[in-house]
Structure formats: structure tokens, C-alpha cells
Amino acid sequence: xxxxxxxxxxxxxxxxxxxxxxxxxxxxxxxxxxxxxxxxxxxxxxxxxxxxxxxxxxxxxxxxxxxxxxxxxxxxxxxxxxxxxxxxxxxxxxxxxxxxxxxxxxxxxxxxxxxxxxxxxxxxxxxxxxxxxxxxxxxxxxxxxxxxxxxxxxxxxxxxxxxxxxxxxxxxxxxxxxxxxxxxxxxxxxxxxxxxxxxxxxxxxxxxxxxxxxxxxxxxxxxxxxxxxxxxxxxxxxxxxxxxxxxxxxxxxxxxxxxxxxxxxxxxxxxxxxxxxxxxxxxxxxxxxxxxxxxx
Amino acid sequence: xxxxxxxxxxxxxxxxxxxxxxxxxxxxxxxxxxxxxxxxxxxxxxxxxxxxxxxxxxxxxxxxxxxxxxxxxxxxxxxxxxxxxxxxxxxxxxxxxxxxxxxxxxxxxxxxxxxxxxxxxxxxxxxxxxxxxxxxxxxxxxxxxxxxxxxxxxxxxxxxxxxxxxxxxxxxxxxxxxxxxxxxxxxxxxxxxxxxxxxxxxxxxxxxxxxxxxxxxxxxxxxxxxxxxxxxxxxxxxxxxxxxxxxxxxxxxxxxxx
Amino acid sequence: xxxxxxxxxxxxxxxxxxxxxxxxxxxxxxxxxxxxxxxxxxxxxxxxxxxxxxxxxxxxxxxxxxxxxxxxxxxxxxxxxxxxxxxxxxxxxxxxxxxxxxxxxxxxxxxxxxxxxxxxxxxxxxxxxxxxxxxxxxxxxxxxxxxxxxxxxxxxxxxxxxxxxxxxxxxxxxxxxxxxxxxxxxxxxxxxxxxxxxxxxxxxxxxxxxxxxxxxxxxxxxxxxxxxxxxxxxxxxxxxxxxxxxxxxxxxxxxxxxxxxxxxxxxxxxxxxxxxxxxxxxxxxxxxxxxxxxxxxxxxxxxxxxxxxxxxxxxxxxxxxxxxxxxxxxxxxxxxxxxxxxxxxxxxxxxxxxxxxxxxxxxxxx
Numbered sequence: 001x002x003x004x005x006x007x008x009x010x011x012x013x014x015x016x017x018x019x020x021x022x023x024x025x026x027x028x029x030x031x032x033x034x035x036x037x038x039x040x041x042x043x044x045x046x047x048x049x050x051x052x053x054x055x056x057x058x059x060x061x062x063x064x065x066x067x068x069x070x071x072x073x074x075x076x077x078x079x080x081x082x083x084x085x086x087x088x089x090x091x092x093x094x095x096x097x098x099x100x101x102x103x104x105x106x107x108x109x110x111x112x113x114x115x116x117x118x119x120x121x122x123x124x125x126x127x128x129x130x131x132x133x134x135x136x137x138x139x140x141x142x143x144x145x146x147x148x149x150x151x152x153x154x155x156x157x158x159x160x161x162x163x164x165x166x167x168x169x170x171x172x173x174x175x176x177x178x179x180x181x182x183x184x185x186x187x188x189x190x191x192x193x194x195x196x197x198x199x200x201x202x203x204x205x206x207x208x209x210x211x212x213x214x215x216x217x218x219x220x221x222x223x224x225x226x227x228x229x230x231x232x233x234x235x236x237x238x239x240x241x242x243x244x245x246x247x248x249x250x251x252x253x254x255x256x257x258x259x260x261x262x263x264x265x266x267x268x269x270x271x272x273x274x275x276x277x278x279x280x281x282x283x284x285x286x287x288x289x290x291x292x293x294x295x296x
Numbered sequence: 297x298x299x300x301x302x303x304x305x306x307x308x309x310x311x312x313x314x315x316x317x318x319x320x321x322x323x324x325x326x327x328x329x330x331x332x333x334x335x336x337x338x339x340x341x342x343x344x345x346x347x348x349x350x351x352x353x354x355x356x357x358x359x360x361x362x363x364x365x366x367x368x369x370x371x372x373x374x375x376x377x378x379x380x381x382x383x384x385x386x387x388x389x390x391x392x393x394x395x396x397x398x399x400x401x402x403x404x405x406x407x408x409x410x411x412x413x414x415x416x417x418x419x420x421x422x423x424x425x426x427x428x429x430x431x432x433x434x435x436x437x438x439x440x441x442x443x444x445x446x447x448x449x450x451x452x453x454x455x456x457x458x459x460x461x462x463x464x465x466x467x468x469x470x471x472x473x474x475x476x477x478x479x480x481x482x483x484x485x486x487x488x489x490x491x492x493x494x495x496x497x498x499x500x501x502x503x504x505x506x507x508x509x510x511x512x513x514x515x516x517x518x519x520x521x522x523x524x525x526x527x528x529x530x531x532x533x534x535x536x537x538x539x540x541x542x543x544x545x546x547x548x549x550x551x552x553x554x
Numbered sequence: 555x556x557x558x559x560x561x562x563x564x565x566x567x568x569x570x571x572x573x574x575x576x577x578x579x580x581x582x583x584x585x586x587x588x589x590x591x592x593x594x595x596x597x598x599x600x601x602x603x604x605x606x607x608x609x610x611x612x613x614x615x616x617x618x619x620x621x622x623x624x625x626x627x628x629x630x631x632x633x634x635x636x637x638x639x640x641x642x643x644x645x646x647x648x649x650x651x652x653x654x655x656x657x658x659x660x661x662x663x664x665x666x667x668x669x670x671x672x673x674x675x676x677x678x679x680x681x682x683x684x685x686x687x688x689x690x691x692x693x694x695x696x697x698x699x700x701x702x703x704x705x706x707x708x709x710x711x712x713x714x715x716x717x718x719x720x721x722x723x724x725x726x727x728x729x730x731x732x733x734x735x736x737x738x739x740x741x742x743x744x745x746x747x748x749x750x751x752x753x754x755x756x757x758x759x760x761x762x763x764x765x766x767x768x769x770x771x772x773x774x775x776x777x778x779x780x781x782x783x784x785x786x787x788x789x790x791x792x793x794x795x796x797x798x799x800x801x802x803x804x805x806x807x808x809x810x811x812x813x814x815x816x817x818x819x820x821x822x823x824x825x826x827x828x829x830x831x832x833x834x835x836x837x838x839x840x841x842x843x844x845x846x847x848x849x850x851x852x853x854x855x856x857x858x859x860x861x862x863x864x865x866x867x868x869x870x871x872x873x874x875x876x877x878x879x880x881x882x883x884x885x886x887x888x889x890x891x892x893x894x895x896x897x898x899x900x901x902x903x904x905x906x907x908x909x910x911x912x913x914x915x916x917x918x919x920x
Contacts, residue, residue, distance in 0.1 A: 037695040086882055092694035093610055094881045097839055100612075100832055101877025108871035221828055225706060228699050263714020270703040270710075277700050278688035350787070376789035388784040390777040392844065400770075401777050405789030407770045411798055414769030415762040421769050428770070468788065 001258070007137035009254045015143050015212055017250020018150045019045065022205025023227025024234065024242035025157065026198035032237050033173045033187075033194040036084070036095050040103035041202060042223030043110075047072045048203025049215030050110055053119045061124065065207045069200045075106075076199020080192045103220060110217040121210035128211070142211050149208045153201060154243050161239075170194060222266070229273040235283030245283070303328040303363060303472060303503050304349075304380075310357035311344050311527075318344045320527040321358070326472075326505055331498050333506040333514045336524035337547060342507045343385065345524070346476055349505075350382045351375040362472070377405045381465040382474035385507075387457055391450030395441055395460050396432070398449050402467030403428040428467075435463045439493070455486050462493070472503040479510045491517050511548075515539065523547075557764055560847060561757060568753045572746065584749045585740075586861040587854075588817060591752035592810040594853035597837045598759055598846055599806025604835065605844035606767065607799045608779035609690060613701035614834045616708035617804040619826035620678045621811030623712055625670035626724035626821050633663040645669070654728060667730040667738075671812055678808030679801050686797040702828060709826040723822030730816040738816045748817060755813065756850070759806060763846055775799055779844065829870060836873045839880050 001009075026041045052061075052068035059067075079102060087098055123130070124145050131138040161167040172180040173190045181187050206215065230249050234241035249269055256268045276283070304326040311319040319341040326332045334342050347353040349360050351372040360368045367375050376382075381402075390398055407428065413421040436442040439459045444452065449460055458478065465473055475494070479487045487510060495517055498504055508514050514521065515535045523531040523544050531541045538544055575583050600614050633651055636642045645651045650666040689700045712718040719725075729739030737744050738751055766772045774790040782792045815821040824830070837856055841848025856876075859865060865872045 037699070083878060083882065090881065090885060093604075093608070094885055096610060096695060096698045097835060097877050098881040100835070101874045101881065104832065104870055104874030105878065108868070108874060112867075225699065225702060229703075232696075232699075261714055263710055266710045267707050270707050273703045274689070274700060277692055277696055281692065281696060352783075352786075372783075372786035373789045373791050376787060382787055384783070384787070388781065388787065390780045390784055392780060393773070393776055397773050397776070401773045401785070401788050401790075404770060404774055409770045411766065411771050411802070414766040414771040417765040417769070421765075424770060425768075464788065 004136040007135055008139070009258065010251065011134075011137060011139045011143050013251035013254030014247055015146050015209065015250070016253060017230075017247040018146045018243075019205055019209045019213065019223065019246075020226045020230040020249055021150060021243040021246030022153070022202055023223050024230035024246055025153065025239045026202045027227055027231040028234075028237055028239040028242055029157075029170075029194050029198040029201070031231075032239075033170055033191050034084070036099065037228065038195075038198070039096065039099040039224055040079070040106055040220070041198065041227055042220030042225075043103050043106040044072055044076060044199045044202030045206035045209075045223055046110060046215060046217065046220045047075065047106065047199075048206025049121060049210040050114050050119060050206075050217070051203070052207045053121050053210065053215065054114075056121060061122065065121075065204070068207060069203045072203035072206075073196040073200035077192050077196040079199075080195035084191070084195070085188070103224065107217060107220055114217055116217065118214045118216050119210070120214040121207060123211045124208075140212065142208075146208050146212070149204065150243065153204070154240060157239055166190075166193070225273075226269060229269055229276075232273065232276055232281070232283055238283070241283070301328050302326065304505070305361040305364075306345075306349070306358070307361070308358040309345065309348055309355050309360070311341070311348060311353065312356045318527050319348070319355075319524075322522075322524065322527070322529045323358075324522050324529065324532055326503060327519070328503055329498060329501055330519040331494060331504045331506060331517050333508060333518040333521045334524060335508065335511070335514055335521060339526075340524040341527040342524055343476065346382065346474055346505075346507055349375075350380065350474055373405075376468065379468075379471040380474065381468050381470035381472070383461050383465055383476055383478060385476040385480060387461055389449045389457060389461060389464075391448065393449060394446050395436070395449055395452070395463075396445040398460055399432050399436060399445075399463045399467050400428050402464035403431060405468050406431075431469070432463075432467050435466050439463050454481050455483075458482065458486075458490075466497070470502060472505065473497065475504060475506045475508075477508055478506070479508055479513055487513060557768055558761075561761055561764065564760065564850070565757060568750075568757075572749060576746075581745065583862075584745050586858050588745075588749045588752045589814065589861055590854050590857035591749075591756050592814040592817070593834075593837075593857040594850055595756055595759055595810040595813075596807045596834050597841070597849040597853040598756070598763060599803035600834050601838045601841065601844075601846050601849040602763055602766075602775070602799055603803040604838050605842070605846075605849070606772070606779065607775045607796060609796055609800065610694075610698045610835070611701045611800070611803065612698055612828065612831045612835060613685075613703075613705035613708075614803065614807045615826050615828070615830035616705040617678050617682065617807035618811035618814075618830070619708050619712055619821070619823075620681060620804075621674040621808030622815035622821040622825060623718055623724065623811075624674040624677055624808075625667060625812050626727045626815050627717065628670040628673065629664050629667055629728055630724055630726060631664065633665065634661060652728070652731075664728055667728070667812075667816060671730075674808050674812045675805055678804045682801045682804030683797060686800040687793075690793070690796040690800060702831070705826070705828050705831050709823060709828065712826050713823045719822075721823060723820055725820035727815055727819050727821070729819075738813060740817050740819050752813065752817070755809070760846060760850065767846070771795070776844070832877075833873050836877045836880075840876050842886055 023041050023045060026044060027037060030036055030038045048068050051071055052065045055064035055067050083098060083102060087095060123142050125141045128140070130141060132141055132144065161171055169180065169185045170190050170193065172183070172185055173187050226249065230246045231242055233249065234245035249272070252272070253265050253269060256265055260268070302325045306322065306324050308321045308323050309319055310321055322345065334345060336342055344353065348355045348368065351367070351370050351374065355368055358368070359366055362378055362380055365378065367378060367380065390401065407424045409418065409421040409424050412418070433442065436445055439462060441456060441459050441463065444456060449457060452460065458481070462478070479490055482490060491513055494504055494506070506514070506518070518535050521533065521535055521538045522529060523538060525547055531538055531544050571587065572584070575581050596614055596618055600611060603609050603611050633642050633645070645665060650669050651663050652666055653661055653663050655661055685704055689697065692700055713720060729737050729741065731737050736747060738748060767776070774785055774795055777785040777790065778792060778796065785792050811821070811825070837853045838849050841852040860869055
């Protein structure tokens with residue numbers, strides 16, 4: 001492999017890894033406030049891509065994306081109000097089953113609205129053949145968009161959870177929801193906000209990567225499992241580490257293609273998941289004690 | 297105290313949680329066929345002691361011998377197979393199962409029929425089922441829950457649930473019972489009944505190790521008492537001796553947890 | 555004896571359904587009823603794992619595929635040009651090679667499905683065992699994702715591997731002569747016998763499971779559902795029990811895969827998909843989780859309707875709605891609430907009338 005090729009693989013890996021990170025961040029935000037893994041997280045990415053694609057026919061790209069993110073966030077909030085809120089007392093098994101059911105419904109709705117065709121949002125700058133030269137590797141400017149948006153999201157979330165009152169309230173909910181309630185935090189609206197936030201972030205990810213990876217109604221399931229691998233790899237409940245883990249998985253997959261048949265790419269990542277789950281379920285960056293305190 | 301009469305020997309048990317020394321070099325013996333109580337204020341390390349004896353937590357240091365067999369480091373189900381059965385402070389019952397099934401579960405460690413026996417309803421399996429039921433019905437009757445045998449445990453009153461838990465433990469014909477606050481949540485009348493039952497259990501030749509907050513119950517039925525405070529054993533002796541022990545009195549009168 | 559009454563009723567129902575299709579001239583429905591039986595078998599196995607022992611598995615389609623693909627692969631290899639090889643000699647001496655004539659008049663020799671049946675079950679069992687030991691230590695979401703991950707691995711492997719036919723799957727799988735005159739195949743003439751093969755298999759499985767549920771091991775398994783502390787305290791080797799029940803579920807799925815593949819004459823990757831695994835979970839959920847009869851009834855109804863194409867474009871959506879609605883409004887299941895209790899009390903009455911004297915002994919002489 002030439003250095004340029006390696007660089008090419010690296011950028012491909014980072015792009016894919018960023019999508020995984022978007023999903024994993026979504027998992028983490030909801031997990032932190034509710035202790036639920038929302039299996040429908042991958043569908044938010046799909047919805048972001050699909051809705052913005054449709055809207056972009058009627059308006060410029062930027063408002064189309066903003067509107068798509070808002071609509072998906074609203075869908076996320078609605079899901080919480082209609083389904084999740086009633087399930088508070090249910091078992092983990094019940095939660096798993098319900099969110100799987102929701103993911104099927106979103107996917108089927110998308111199939112009904114957008115059919116089986118593969119869609120792609122147009123490139124933010126330039127076209128599919130334009131490229132920038134970085135150290136000899138030719139990459140699409142869209143890759144830079146993906147990286148930029150990912151960094152902004154991560155930075156924004158960090159500031160949000162650290163410095164805003166709402167962000168701190170959300171964290172309080174995750175640590176001890178009853179105590180948070182006693183302190184006057186409206187846990188219901190925090191949970192709702194977490195669904196909207198993670199749906200919106202997923203949708204934004206779906207928009208940015210759509211030109212590169214395209215959008216298909218059934219893409220959610222794969223993303224859901226990849227995002228989960230990343231969330232586990234980074235340690236559940238840690239959105240920032242999820243990004244690092246996302247990039248690691250993206251790079252691994254990207255390089256595995258050069259050795260193994262394309263079809264086995266997913267096998268590699270799932271095997272990584274199984275190994276991590278068995279050996280160190282607290283994730284690469286998580287501490288064992290912290291994860292054992294969480295109730296599964 | 298005659299050595300051969302000792303059923304459980306606890307040697308210098310230690311447990312650290314991070315920086316907290318929850319149990320600090322606690323050692324005592326339990327005499328066969330006696331009722332021994334462990335008391336102490338909240339956070340004294342009583343439940344941690346129990347968890348270590350029953351295999352739910354591994355001690356940082358020290359050993360527990362049961363009938364001269366080392367049981368520390370074994371898993372809960374292995375400890376149970378040795379005949380040391382525990383109950384839980386906040387009841388661990390299978391709420392979706394019937395009373396009878398819960399109590400029959402207690403018989404589990406006495407049986408040996410496996411998956412294939414069960415699937416093909418082998419003679420061994422049928423014989424064991426019969427034996428288990430014969431063993432369990434008198435216990436249900438003794439604890440006044442025979443009428444409830446087909447009810448789902450989740451629908452029972454708290455007092456009855458406690459009875460089911462005790463029945464389940466007895467069904468395994470244990471040589472030693474670890475009772476973790478069995479009177480918690482019971483009314484006066486039920487507590488009196490419980491006291492009689494625990495004494496009866498001892499009179500059947502079983503050994504009872506009891507963690508309990510209800511002082512009158514402890515003083516009434518215990519043969520010996522161990523007092524823990526901040527993870528350390530501060531006194532051990534007969535109820536009459538403990539009642540006179542100055543340090544114990546100071547802790548219980550000075551503390552907020554009498 | 556009481557516990558076998560529902561099994562007898564099931565048998566009668568199966569016969570009645572067959573007669574009804576015959577009388578009304580709707581014999582073609584037997585095809586879907588037969589296929590439903592195999593899916594029911596998977597659901598019954600999953601019901602033991604998920605409903606009784608409380609361990610979710612989103613990988614049952616993977617085990618189904620292991621059963622199906624093992625036999626499809628092994629029974630479609632032509633041995634006629636491998637006469638010198640050791641495996642040929644071994645199979646030949648054991649009488650496990652079957653000579654068949656193809657449509658074009660060539661003779662081919664393939665391995666007896668008895669061999670592949672044996673291997674399919676062993677392979678699924680070992681896989682479940684090796685997977686189960688580490689994975690069943692996990693709980694909740696982790697277990698769900700890990701089993702789903704296993705399902706994805708199997709799906710990708712069959713989809714991406716040439717010898718498994720990639721997206722086309724494996725076709726031309728020969729029929730399976732169980733004994734002379736009784737053939738497992740999709741041939742029109744064997745439709746009725748195949749309907750009975752499938753449902754007798756289900757009945758056998760149910761019988762075994764009904765026995766198991768009411769045994770020492772069964773109680774230990776059921777106690778796992780509400781949390782493992784109680785089972786642990788009573789001397790149940792929880793880790794081992796979970797793995798074994800997982801193996802049982804896997805073997806049931808693999809058996810279903812084996813039979814279905816010979817019945818259909820082939821298998822494709824869609825049988826291994828995560829969507830199928832989710833369906834099995836949906837069926838067990840709607841059947842009332844810890845209720846083998848619920849899984850059976852709902853498995854039959856839903857699969858039959860789905861295979862008949864009643865749900866049309868909304869096939870997957872129907873299962874999604876079922877999952878959500880059931881878990882939200884009737885987490886105990888549809889069957890358990892509405893029907894099961896009535897049926898039970900009905901039998902209770904009949905029984906009481908019959909043996910008033912023996913009533914006190916009913917539990918010691920089951």
C-alpha cells in the first residue's frame with residue numbers, strides 16, 4: 001500500500017466512523033437520562049437523510065437540513081411521549097422489545113413514503129467528482145464537512161453538559177433520577193429533551209453523510225448495531241469517548257476491506273463487539289466500577 | 297466450648313470497599329444447633345458479613361469454614377449445596393411462580409434430575425417430584441400457607457411472602473439458616489410467631505445465624521450474640537452479658553439506631 | 555396427567571384442521587400450515603429461553619440458518635466423482651450415500667440427510683454452547699445486542715460466501731426419505747403427510763418442554779426470570795442452566811431450519827436475517843412470554859397469515875405494531891390474559907367433577 005492509499009483508507013474510515021459516532025452519541029444521551037438503549041437510533045439517521053432530501057427539492061440545502069433536523073427531533077420527542085413515557089416501570093426486556101418495534105415502524109413508514117430507492121443529498125460544496133488534495137490523497141470536500149460537523153457536535157455537547165443549567169440537569173437525571181426529581185428537576189422533560197436531542201443529532205449526521213454513503217430506508221438496523229458497538233467500545237454513557245471509538249471502528253473496517261472480502265466487513269466489527277462485551281463490557285475507556293453500578 | 301460442636305468458624309474476615317473498611321477482622325464461631333445473632337447499628341457491616349458467608353461477596357481477607365470445609369470463594373449456589381441457606385432482607389422470591397413452585401425450588405439442591413430427566417419425565421424425575429412434594433407439604437402446613445399453595449407469590453401479603461421465603465429455605469433441609477432481618481416489615485403478632493418458629497427450627501437441630509434490628513426478638517431467642525460496630529466486633533456473649541456490656545449500651549443508647 | 559390434556563387437544567385440532575381443508579377443498583393451505591409449524595418450533599424454543607428463563611435472544615434466525623444451510627450444503631454436494639476419497643468410502647460403507655437422477659438424466663450421489671441432520675443439530679448445539687457461555691453472563695441490552703450480533707455474523711457469512719450461494723441461497727436440496735414411503739419434501743403428493751410430519755415434530759417438542767417446565771430443572775429455569783439471586787440462593791447453577799436452555803432453543807431452531815429446507819427444497823439468506831429473529835421475539839411476546847401455548851397459537855396464526863400474504867405490504871409493520879402494542883399494554887401477553895385463564899378454569903371444573911375424592915392428591919400424582 002502506498003502512503004496515499006493508506007491516507008485514502010484513513011479518510012474513508014474516519015467518514016464511516018463519524019456516522020457510527022453520531023449514532024453512538026445518540027445512544028449515550030438517551031441512555032444517560034433513562035438507562036434505555038434506543039434500538040431505533042439508526043432510523044433517526046435515515047430519517048434525517050430522507051427528509052432533507054425531499055425538502056431540498058423545494059428549498060436551498062441549508063434550510064432543508066435545518067428543517068429536517070427539527071422534524072426528526074420532533075419525531076424523537078413524540079416517540080418518547082407516546083411510547084417510552086408509558087413504559088417507565090417496564091423491564092429492560094420490555095424496553096428492548098418496544099424500541100425494536102418502534103424501529104420497525106419507522107423503517108416501514110419510510111419504505112411507504114420514500115420506497116426502496118437509494119437517495120443522496122447533493123454535495124454541500126462542489127460535486128461528486130470534486131476533490132481536495134491532502135498530502136497526496138484525493139478526498140471529497142464532503143469528508144471535511146463530516147469532520148467539521150462532528151467536531152462541532154462534540155464540542156457543543158461538551159459545553160452543553162458542562163456549562164448550561166439544562167445540560168447539568170440532564171446529567172443529574174442520569175446519576176440519580178429520584179434525587180434529581182427531589183431537587184425540582186423535571187425529569188420528564190429532561191427525558192423528552194434527550195430523545196429530541198439524540199434524534200436531532202442522528203438526523204444531522206444523516207444529512208452530512210448522505211452525499212457520501214447515500215440514504216436507504218433499511219439502513220437503520222446496520223447503523224444501530226454499529227453505533228452500539230461504538231457506544232460499548234467507548235463505554236456506555238460517555239458521548240465523547242464514543243467519537244474516539246467510532247473513529248477506531250471506522251478505521252478498522254476501512255482497512256479490513258483491503259484484506260478481506262467486503263461482505264465480511266460487518267463480521268469483523270460484530271466479533272469486536274462480542275469480544276468487548278465478554279472481556280471488558282465497561283468499554284475501552286470506561287472503568288469497571290462505574291459500569292457495574294448501572295442497573296441492567 | 298467443645299470444638300466438635302462448632303458448625304461454622306469465621307476467621308478474621310475483612311472487606312474493603314474502595315477506601316472503606318466495611319468489615320474489619322471479624323472472627324467468631326457458631327455452635328451447632330444454636331441461634332446466634334449479629335447485631336449492630338446501620339452500616340456496622342452485618343449484611344456484608346452475610347453476603348461474604350453466603351458467597352455473594354468475596355472477602356478481602358479471611359476464611360469461613362462450614363463443618364471444617366472452606367466455603368469462602370465458592371459461588372452462592374455452591375454454598376447452598378453445602379446446606380447453608382440464606383433469606384434476604386428485601387425478599388428475593390420468584391413472584392410470577394406459585395407458592396408451591398417457589399418452595400419446591402428450595403428443594404432443588406436435594407435433587408439430581410437433569411434436563412433430560414425433566415424433558416422425558418424419567419422415573420428419577422418422577423420419583424424426585426414425589427419426594428419433593430412430600431417434603432414440602434408439611435412445611436407449608438407448619439407455616440400456615442398450605443391454602444395458598446397455588447397462588448402467585450407476587451399477589452400475597454408481605455407477611456405471607458416472608459413465610460414463603462422461610463418455607464423455601466427450609467425445603468432444602470439446611471443444616472444452617474442465615475436469616476437477614478426476618479422480622480422487618482412484620483407486625484407485633486407476626487413477630488411473636490416468627491420467634492416461636494425460629495426456636496422450633498433450632499429445636500429441630502438446625503443452626504440459625506440471625507441479623508436483626510428488633511432487639512426484643514434478638515434478646516428473647518438468641519443463645520449468643522455478636523455485636524458489630526463500624527465493621528469491628530466489639531462484644532460477643534450471651535444475651536444477658538450483652539445487655540450489661542457498657543460499650544454496647546453506649547452505642548445503642550448514644551446512637552440513633554436503638 | 556392433567557398437563558397432557560392441552561397436548562391432546564392440540565393433536566385433535568391439527569387433525570380437525572387437516573380434515574377441514576380437505577372437506578372445503580382448500581388443501582393448498584396445508585403448505586402454509588406446514589411452514590408455520592416449523593416457525594412455531596423456533597418460537598417454542600425461544601419461549602423457553604426468553605419467556606421461561608428470561609434471557610432475550612435476537613439470534614434465533616442464525617440458528618435456523620445453521621440448521622438449514624448445513625443440510626442444504628451437505629446434501630447438494632455431488633459425490634459421484636469423488637469415488638476415491640476417504641469420506642466417500644466412509645459414507646458408502648455406512649450406506650449413507652443416495653443415488654438420484656437429475657432432470658437431465660445424469661446420476662448424482664449425495665450425502666444422506668440423516669448425516670446432515672445429525673451434523674446440523676450438533677453444529678447448532680455446539681455453537682450455542684460456545685456462544686452462550688460468555689454471552690449469557692450479560693444482561694438486558696447487552697445480551698440483546700450480543701445475540702443480535704451473532705445473528706448478523708451468520709447472515710453476513712451466508713450472504714457473502716460463495717459455497718452458500720450468496721444472495722441466491724442454495725436450491726435443489728433433495729427430499730429426505732425418513733423411511734420408505736414417508737418423504738420430507740414439498741412435492742404436491744406428499745402434502746398431507748408433510749403437514750403431519752411438521753406438526754408431530756411440534757407436538758414432540760411441546761411434550762418435552764411441558765415435561766421440562768414441570769420438573770426440578772424447569773422450576774429453576776422459571777426462577778431465573780425474576781432475577782437470579784433467588785435461584786442462586788437455592789443452589790441453582792444459574793450460569794449452566796442458562797447455557798443449556800439456550801442450547802435447547804438453538805437446537806429447536808436448527809431442527810426447524812433443517813426440516814424447512816428439505817420441505818422447501820432450498821434456503822436463502824433472508825431466513826437468517828435479523829428481521830426474522832425479531833419476528834420470533836414478537837411471536838413469543840404476543841403469546842405471553844412465559845407461555846408455550848401462547849407462542850404456539852400466535853406463532854401459528856401470525857405465520858400462517860403472513861405466509862398467505864394477508865398483511866400485504868405491511869407484513870413487517872404488523873410485527874412492529876405487535877411488539878410495541880403488546881409491550882405497552884399487555885406485557886403479560888394476549889393469550890395469557892384473555893384465553894388461557896378461561897381454558898384453565900374450564901378444565902379445572904371438568905376435572906373436579908370427575909374426581910372429587912382424589913382432589914387432594916392431584917398434585918402428588920401428576
